[in-house]
Amino acid sequence: MGRINKISWAEPSIEQEEFTAINKVMNSRWLTQGPITQKLEKKISQIIGSKYAVITNNGTSSLICSLMAHEIGPGDEVIVPSFTFVATVNSIISVGAKPVLVDCDPKTFNTNVDFVRKKITKKTKAIMPVDVAGMPIDIDKFKELCKEKNLILIQDSAESIGAKYKKKNVGSFGHSTVFSFHMAKVVAGIEGGCIVTDDYEIAQKAKLIRSHGDANQYDHKVFGLNFRISDLHSAIILQQLQKMGKFLKHRHTISKIYKTELNNFEFQEIPQYVSRHPFMLFAILTPKKTRENLNQFLNKNGIETRICWPPVHKQSFHSQIFKGKFPNSDEIFSKVLNLPMGNGLTEENAMYVIEIIKKWKT
Structure with a gap:
């Protein structure tokens, strides 16, 4: 079995429906956040099972917007896993709060309530667990802990739209949950983010914050920023969302x-x-100390991979701020290699990836 083209690490599936939707928006002349974005918000709430959905320009903006809507800021601590993409921690830093890092479970890659409980202090205001690789956290246990300690739960589900926890959609449990529509995600809108919640006040505040706090005709009710998405991106996301079931089935295969x-x-x-x-x-x-060799071997054979992001405490900037030991995060990072996985990845190409891995010698 041979190949000519390089296999992408995250091949999206963009079809004629997306191009048609973009053309309709262009012809409408309403290009920034508008009626298509409103339609998308209703569709997400309907599919996920949340009362409200607030669309922003990306997942990071949604995290920041959610933190601001919950009035988390200077003097507050937010517990967050070190084994996550830096956006999770940077969103906390951006609102002036203090991220408190915790380790993760070595098997699931997610953090758990046992790690988190040990880091709770009088200054803790929120917990921001992450669904690593799209796998949901143990939501019930986190909700119980937050209720017990009177803490806010903001779930970073940037990678887990379409996931189900105990047969219910992630995002349908009432608390603030954030999704991303980056091009590598299951629902690929090139860029885009979303907050889903059952809390009316949080949803309304988030809508104000994403548009400079503007309620109506330049009357700024709260402090806000520009987290608005374009209707062009919303149109793509809307089309992708309607294919989510097909995409999930394909990824499972x-x-x-x-x-x-x-x-x-x-x-x-x-x-x-x-x-x-x-x-x-x-x-x-x-196997230990073989990842780089395998990674290079795959790339040499036309297969793009990702070694995963280093834990936050290992990042050049963040290592100056965060001290402590996170052995599970370090161990996972030293071994993880992300193989090609995307809505546009064919079964034939997946078999080629497997063929090359089987040829590799440690």
């Missing part, structure tokens, strides 16, 4: 092929409470 054919590798462990994993990423755990 690819993941099953990987797991069956690469059964000599370890994978992210999926707990019983996860009813549906969207496989935004598909990670294998490589």
Whole structure:
């Protein structure tokens, strides 16, 4: 089996429907946040099962907007995993609050309430757990802990739209949950983000914040910023959202092929409470000190991969701020290699990836 073109790490599926939707927006002459964005918000609430949805220009903006809507700021602490993309922690820093890092479970890659509980202080105002690779956190346990300690729960579900926890959609549990529509995600809008919640006041405040706090005709009710999305992006997301079921089924098929054919590798462990994993990423755990060799071998054979982001405490900037030991995060990072996984990845190309991995010698 041979190939000519390079296999992308996150091949999206953009079809004629997306181009047609973009043309309709262009012809309407309403290009910035407008009627298509409003339509998208209603559609997301309907699909997810939340009362409200607030669309922004990206996932990071949605995290910041959510923190601001919950009035989290200077003097507050927010507990967050170190094993996450830096946007999670940077959003907390941007509102003047203090991120408090915790380690993660070595099997699921997600943090858990046991790690978090140990870091709660009188200054803790919120917990911001992350659904790593799209796999949901143990939502019930986090909600119980937040109720017990009177804390705010903001779930970073940037990678987990379409995921199900105990047969319910992630985002349908009432608390603020943030999704991303970056091009690598299951629903790929090139860029885009969303806050879903059942809290009317939080939703209304978030809508003000995303547009400079403007309520009506330049009357700025609260402090806000420009987190507005264009109707062009919303049109793409709307089309992608209608295909989400097909995309999720496809990703499940690819993941099953990987797991069956690469059964000599370890994978992210999926707990019983996860009813549906969207496989935004598909990670294998490589044998110790062999990841770079395998990564280079795959790239040499026309296969694009990602080694995953270093934990926050290992980042050049953040390591100056955060001290402490996070052994599980370090261990996972040293082994994780993300294989190609996207809505546009064919089964033939997935089999080629497997063929090349089987040729690799440690």
